[in-house]
Amino acid sequence: MLIILDRDGVINEYDGNYICSADDWHPITGSIDAVARLCHAGHRIAIATNQSGIARGFYDVDELDAMHDKLEQLVEAAGGCIDLIAYCPHHPDDHCRCRKPLTGLLGQIQSHYHLDSLAGAIMVGDSRKDLEAAFAADCQPVLVRTGNGTDTERHLDARPIPGAEVAIYDSLSTFTDALLSAEGW
Incomplete structure (x- = not known):
């Protein structure tokens, strides 16, 4: 199964401030x-992440690559592999098609895997934008309470995403526990 992860707040610590260097990038326990x-x-693991800090001048593509190299090295050292990291470097005012909640990043992932659709894929995020993108691309949306997830959950109660059933877990780790347990691992 294809599992698409948001980065900030799902894999790494995120408090709402931009993470501008590999030294500032710390994985969630x-x-x-x-x-x-x-x-x-x-x-299979892919990442879809908005990175408007590039357009805002907070960091450049080389620094983003260093953050992603750190992530990939940590995952590889633990015995895993990230197949693809798709990111949107644009400012929200650029009106690009790749910035979540639009589905351009998910389209890149779908194309990378040569899939007709993303039906059956799971997308794990901590923000409403992640959930809306997942639902629009026919992925199963999963919310984690890390990063912005607790605030997102509170707002979902007041304003649900029409037609979307959102599974909610405390963290990527608890989501993984539940998924692998259901699969018999």
Whole structure:
């Protein structure tokens, strides 16, 4: 199964401030192991992340690459593999098609895997934008309470995403526990 992860707030710590360097990029406890366990169970992992800090001038593509190299090295050291990291470098005012909640990043992932659709894929995020993108691309949306997830959950109660059933877990690690348990791992 294809599992698409948001980055900030799902894999790494995120408090609403931009993460501008590899030194400032810190994984959430258990997230790297969770990615490795998903890989070990045969799941393919892709990441879809908005990174408007590039357009805002907070960091450049080389620094983003350093953050992603750090992430990939940690996952590989734990025995896992990230197949693809798709990111949107644009400012929200650029009106691009790749910035979540639009589905351009998910389209890149679908194309990478040569899939007719993303039906059956799971997308894990911590924001409403992640959930809306997942639903629009026919993925199963999953919310984690890390990062912005607790606030997102509170707002979902007041304003649900029409037609979307959103599974909610405390973290990527608890989502992984539940998924692998259901699969008999």
